[in-house]
Amino acid sequence: MFSFCSDPSVLSGLPWFVCYLTSATHLDFYRAFGVVMLLLVVTAPAALAIGMGGAMAIRARFAPLSLLGKAYVNIARGVPDIVFFLFVPIALGQGIEYVLHHINCPDWDQPIRQGNDFLVCREAKMPPIGAPAWVRDAYAFGMAVLAFALVFGAFVANTLHGAMQAVPHAQIETAEAYGMTRAQAFRRIVLPQMWVYALPGLSNIWQILIKATPLLFLLGIQDVVYWARELGGQKTTLYSYPHPDWRMWYFLALLGFYLFLTWLSERGFGWLTLRLSHGQATAEGERMRRAAA
Amino acid sequence: MKTLNLGGAALALAFAATGALAQDVVRLASEGAYPPYNFINDATGELDGYERALGDALCERAGLTCEWVINDWDTIIPNLVAGNYDAIMAGMSITEARMEVISFTQNYLLPEASAYVALAGADVSVRDSGVIAAQSNTIQAGHVAASGADLLEFPTPDETIAALRNQEADAVLADKAFLVPYVTDSNGELEFLGDDVLLGGGIGMGIRQSDDALRATFDAAIAEMKADGSLNALISEWFGDEAALYE
Numbered sequence: 102m103f104s105f106c107s108d109p110s111v112l113s114g115l116p117w118f119v120c121y122l123t124s125a126t127h128l129d130f131y132r133a134f135g136v137v138m139l140l141l142v143v144t145a146p147a148a149l150a151i152g153m154g155g156a157m158a159i160r161a162r163f164a165p166l167s168l169l170g171k172a173y174v175n176i177a178r179g180v181p182d183i184v185f186f187l188f189v190p191i192a193l194g195q196g197i198e199y200v201l202h203h204i205n206c207p208d209w210d211q212p213i214r215q216g217n218d219f220l221v222c223r224e225a226k227m228p229p230i231g232a233p234a235w236v237r238d239a240y241a242f243g244m245a246v247l248a249f250a251l252v253f254g255a256f257v258a259n260t261l262h263g264a265m266q267a268v269p270h271a272q273i274e275t276a277e278a279y280g281m282t283r284a285q286a287f288r289r290i291v292l293p294q295m296w297v298y299a300l301p302g303l304s305n306i307w308q309i310l311i312k313a314t315p316l317l318f319l320l321g322i323q324d325v326v327y328w329a330r331e332l333g334g335q336k337t338t339l340y341s342y343p344h345p346d347w348r349m350w351y352f353l354a355l356l357g358f359y360l361f362l363t364w365l366s367e368r369g370f371g372w373l374t375l376r377l378s379h380g381q382a383t384a385e386g387e388r389m390r391r392a393a394a
Numbered sequence: 395m396k397t398l399n400l401g402g403a404a405l406a407l408a409f410a411a412t413g414a415l416a417q418d419v420v421r422l423a424s425e426g427a428y429p430p431y432n433f434i435n436d437a438t439g440e441l442d443g444y445e446r447a448l449g450d451a452l453c454e455r456a457g458l459t460c461e462w463v464i465n466d467w468d469t470i471i472p473n474l475v476a477g478n479y480d481a482i483m484a485g486m487s488i489t490e491a492r493m494e495v496i497s498f499t500q501n502y503l504l505p506e507a508s509a510y511v512a513l514a515g516a517d518v519s520v521r522d523s524g525v526i527a528a529q530s531n532t533i534q535a536g537h538v539a540a541s542g543a544d545l546l547e548f549p550t551p552d553e554t555i556a557a558l559r560n561q562e563a564d565a566v567l568a569d570k571a572f573l574v575p576y577v578t579d580s581n582g583e584l585e586f587l588g589d590d591v592l593l594g595g596g597i598g599m600g601i602r603q604s605d606d607a608l609r610a611t612f613d614a615a616i617a618e619m620k621a622d623g624s625l626n627a628l629i630s631e632w633f634g635d636e637a638a639l640y641e
Contacts, residue, residue: 109437125439191476198477217475217495218604226477231419234461321465321473331427331434334552337575339429341437346556 109341121342130328137314137325147250152257159262177255186316189248201225245320253310260302265291267298297377304370311362329355419459421479422449426464427550430632431485444632445483455615481601487533487594497603499613501596504638508534509570510587518588524564527554533593534567571633
């Protein structure tokens with residue numbers, strides 16, 4: 102990065118550290134923090150959307166839909182995360198290729214499974230053959246987001262369903278007595294009020310999501326944990342920057358990073374709770390009403 | 395659109411039949427954590443090492459465009475079989491057990507010595523009765539499991555050395571070429587324990603069993619490099635003058 106870093110073997114002390122911490126692999130390490138944040142930023146709304154769909158499916162009066170919602174929530178919550186993360190990208194990836202294969206290559210005469218190998222025709226390859234590296238990265242990242250969103254969506258669905266039930270039933274009856282339809286009552290009465298009941302549960306899920314991001318490593322994405330282990334391990338004199346086993350310091354830095362994220366989200370959720378409690382029939386809402394009066 | 399795709403499929407079949415893969419990008423997978431075989435160069439951030447140099451040379455000879463992928467060691471074979479890349483060059487020894495799942499080219503490194511490393515002053519008897527650390531899913535791990543010693547497995551090779559330093563393990567069994575820099579860098583803290591052991595059938599390129607065309611292509615390129623001495627030159631460059639060379 103800096104011109105004086107061209108020959109690290111003659112450096113020592115501070116310049117060595119400056120060069121070391123700005124080496125190409127370290128820049129990849131710093132970028133990996135961005136990847137983790139991006140995952141959180143993309144996955145959270147996706148999980149919320151899936152969870153919303155799941156919660157509404159569970160509440161649906163159409164029995165098969167309600168059953169489907171319940172099945173999804175229970176399966177995704179019950180299966181260990183790690184199994185789900187290994188299963189979804191592989192099964193989905195091969196499923197997409199299988200479907201594309203049948204659409205694009207109907208006259209392919211060889212079996213798709215040959216012994217251990219999974220073989221589809223060239224047109225069915227996803228990402229396409231010859232795709233640039235960033236497309237492959239984006240595809241792998243998309244799969245990861247989907248796996249995360251499916252797992253966490255199930256927890257969100259359960260939380261949101263509980264929150265919808267927590268809105269005082271008398272209010273819904275009153276709304277219907279005023280002539281609102283079920284959908285109107287849901288949109289005008291339940292939806293605006295449920296968030297304050299959902300927040301504690303959602304903040305839990307958000308924290309667990311933050312803690313689960315190192316699972317990215319399982320999906321072949323080089324995340325912060327991969328780099329901490331790779332960079333922290335002992336480097337022999339074969340490397341430009343030889344050093345003993347420093348994994349402890351790297352993992353300490355990760356600890357700091359994750360604690361910082363936790364602190365930041367605690368503040369965010371505190372602010373949200375305060376805002377959403379305004380005018381609510383909850384203890385917090387009542388306290389705010391009295392303070393203002 | 396559909397007819398276009400059909401034409402493409404026919405074309406692909408024709409290419410597969412003649413073994414002409416030149417227009418394709420061949421994806422090579424490596425672990426990037428096993429110096430000097432393959433490692434991530436900390437100054438450039440790129441994959442580096444003997445296998446990087448050899449792989450690039452082979453692709454050039456065969457007229458292929460190659461692209462490198464870093465993959466975790468434990469899932470490197472499943473991802474090959476699933477078609478996420480086309481070949482493995484990751485210091486992988488040719489063994490019977492692996493031959494059941496994938497196929498190999500001829501070896502590009504002779505069967506080489508594996509060695510035990512221990513803290514200075516350790517007794518040789520720990521080789522048979524102590525706790526031996528090795529990377530999981532390696533021939534060395536298999537060797538320890540078959541011996542009387544207790545096996546302690548780690549997902550990356552570097553962690554085995556750390557376990558030895560913490561005295562979680564009495565010794566480490568790994569490829570000698572990987573261990574030499576650790577021993578020389580340690581200023582006498584680590585030393586080789588007893589004689590070397592010879593394991594496996596050399597190191598080769600792992601390829602899907604159904605991919606005969608690609609295997610033949612790389613086989614020919616390796617044979618060519620063996621014949622003109624350029625493979626030996628690469629081995630000496632990366633493993634020193636004492637490394638075993640092809641006749």
